Amino acid sequence: MNLQFLNPALLWGLLAASLPLVVHLLFRRRARPLAFPAIDFILRARRQTERRLRLKRILLFAARTLVLAAIALAIARPKLESPAAAAEAPRGPSAVAIVLDASGSMSYRLGGRTLFERAKEDAAAALASLGAEEPATLVLCGAIPTPPEPPGFERVALRRALDAAEPTAAFADLTSCVGVAAQALSGSEAQAAMGKRILVATDMTRGAWRLDQPPPMVRGPAGPVRPEVVVLDAARGAALPNAGILAVDAQPDPSVGPRGFRFQVELGSSGSEPLKDLPLQLRVGSGADAKTALRAFADVPAAASARKSVAHAFPQGGPTTVLLSLPEDALALDDARPLVLDVPREVRALIVDGAPSPIKLRDEAWFVEAALASSASPVRPKLIDGEALASEDLSGYDVVFLLNVRSPGVKGAELRRLVERGGGLFIGLGDQIDPDRYGDELGDLLPLPLHVVKTAAERGAPGAEARAAHVGEVAWDHPAFGIFQGTAREGLLGARFFRYVLTRPVSRKGNGAEVSKVIAAFDDGAPALVEARRGAGRVLLFTSSVDLEWNDWAIRTSFLPAMQRFAALLAGALEERREPPTVAGAEKRIPLGDGRKVAALVGPDGRERRGGQLEAEGFEETGAGATVRPRLPGLWQVRVADRTGERLDPKLAFAVWADPRESDTRRLAEGELTAWLGGEKVARIEGEGGKSSGGPAIPLWSILLVLGLAAFFAEGLLVAT
């Protein structure tokens, strides 16, 4: 390490440190001789105090010398540099690009201040220390790096931009940002002869750098050259332990209850110590109405992640806000994760049994009723015979299940109204059905016209099970099948179908909403389950039976959840899959119907954003709705405007998360970074942590001033005593 001075000429001031010695030698008072009788007492007193007095004199002399020497050295602005850095320090002026890390991890609080505040101070100090002939520019490194101006001499504007900079909750790719800075330094031909320097004010978290990418290069007259890179470590080498919620997967869980959900929470820790009994809390609702629904404890290994599963049954259906949280730590951004869930509401279903039987296993509707009436089901079914359909008022139901009903035509018009106003109709077939007659009675309510009954194998015949058809193709991404993941799909694909009704090809040409969609098909390609939108509602056609007559699906594990799912889908209680929470700074789509517009967004801070404020959040109107790039993590609500006025639409509420990658606050090895940037010749880390890297410059003047001040007070104390 070499000691360097910014103002070496001022080292002449060190001569002042000899003043106490000079004063002592030149102005020392000669002892006056005095004949004194009681000299024995003086000798004894002097013997007692001599050692203490000599020490005091030495300390006084040292303190006075130290005061003067410290002031003289501090004015000369010393700094410690590695020999390599000192040797490679550019001798002439450089064009400088300052990169300010504004990523989520910079909100980490260290010593009462955020790392972003420290980084801004470091950047401001670096800006102030630039020579008058050195042009500079600023790159604010957030989700998308701000395109920098070419390096210039507008120091005031740069300082203003630096002061106005705010941290984000987004992920910042410092590799990209340093690349952008290098590009900015490449631009000007007038500055081609100058050195190039990039100052990066960051927290040194490892996730922000992609060291597998090419290092930054600046185009010069003689080709690309490595710029000098100085990393200003805002963390000052300190470890940044952090615990946070990395991800939450919320799925309906009927085992918990009718409106039960299971939350798979991924917890992460960046600390060097394992975390035991980390309290995890789930709150339901928002604002003052929020209530703690459950508390759990999780263990997270050191510098790793762990999963914790918690479940909760919501008392009511509808859009619901949920907040999973950990105790707040130094990085609060990832300690709470909001979610907006569509909790299924209660569905009123009418099951019309077209082939009732006193023997339950032979009853057409027994399996469906058992599935829908289970304790965990949000469906409240009512069972009637086919003959009773004519006298049943359908207006009190959300969904009607027509199961092997011979002649539903008497209720055709009422069924149509039910569907068009948003209700659902499930049509299950069977031996009571005449395909042609069914088409005549239900007309275009049928998703596809029925053709003939196909027998894949006669049930009970030898080898029938082997010849039976299976469901071969399923639209797994359809909400109706959303719960079938992994091995759970086997329960559906393993069912054997002996008989089913073939449908005719679609000849009808309507608008998009009228077109039917096959969401499951047999292995011969024949539709098994067809969905059709009719008005505001849906119709599902199952081309086989829902008892054991034509297949064995009813006794498969997939039957019960599928039926509940179909009921919810048809009732409109199971909309399209809710999009996962948006990451701060990323684009979020807001779907809007005809005639509806976004009037305002209400952020997690409770502030309403309209007009120009919406633009600040990246708001843009699109054909089918709008897109927005919200910056603040938390729960956002949408105020929509239509013909009737403005109102908050709870279905459009969405959650914004701080980027989970920012939870990883583990420190990047300084040697790795300097090596990637070109080694100690061109790169160094400044800050206390840089001491270990062998390449930092340490400003010592402030330490010297403190030392001088301490010596001054010590001198005063010695004189007073």
Add this chain to the structure above:
Amino acid sequence: MNGKPLLDPAVLAKLGGLKLRVRAITEGVLTGLHRSPHHGQSVEFAEHREYAPGDELRHLDWKAYGKFDRYYIKRYEQETNLRAHLVVDASGSMGFRGSEDRLTKLEYASALAASMAWLLVRQQDAAGLLIANDKVLRTIPPRAAASHVSNLVEALEQSTPAGETRLGAALDWLVENSRRRAVVAVFSDLLDADPDVMKRIAQLAKRKHEVTLFHVLDPAELEFPYDDPTLFTSMEDGRSVEATGRDVRRGYLEELNRWLAEVRRAAAEADVDYALCRTDAPLDAVLLPFIARRARHAA
């Protein structure tokens, strides 16, 4: 300022000789004089008293026996049998004075001793003188004649401070040469090379002598008013020490006070009257209490 300006040491210091000082002092304290309470051998007959067993036979008036056939004892007026030895320390340290307008300790002690001698002789008590440093320099046996005082004053005037303090020599001389009970007044700063000097004084008291110790010290010795770097040199030997007054003051005063307490304690244990005499204190403040104590003892 004292009501009797002639007793102020600052005024006395301006007086040329010891005789003048003695006169000034004694005039100031004459009001405290008393008649001798002793009845003994003298020249002026006072009365007869009938003999009683225990009276000395040498006082029998044989003539009266011849006339009256009865035994009478003769009594005399204005007689005394008090003998006082004034021991003055004339060692080098007694030549110290902390300020030019003060008396040296020897001058102060001499003024005290001479005044005391004048007062004693005036009331027919006998006063003698012993001047010593590390040896006995001069002795004058006690006499009650008025002319004797001049000899004492002269001897004191001629004494100069020199040599080491060793009061032991003077005290030994007294033990050997004063067999009769006497009053012994010692004037010294007690800065003695012999640490057992107080034991020697106590031995004197054990021999039935009434010993009074006049401990003469200069205010500068008691207060140590020095701040600056000073080369302190001994007044009795070649020792010297350089010290900054304010640095050693606290330690010096602690040592001094410890020593003074020890001297007081030793004096009290030996039944020796002790008086600390600051050389800036009026002399009557020292003499009057002494005379009063003498009156009490005699009664």
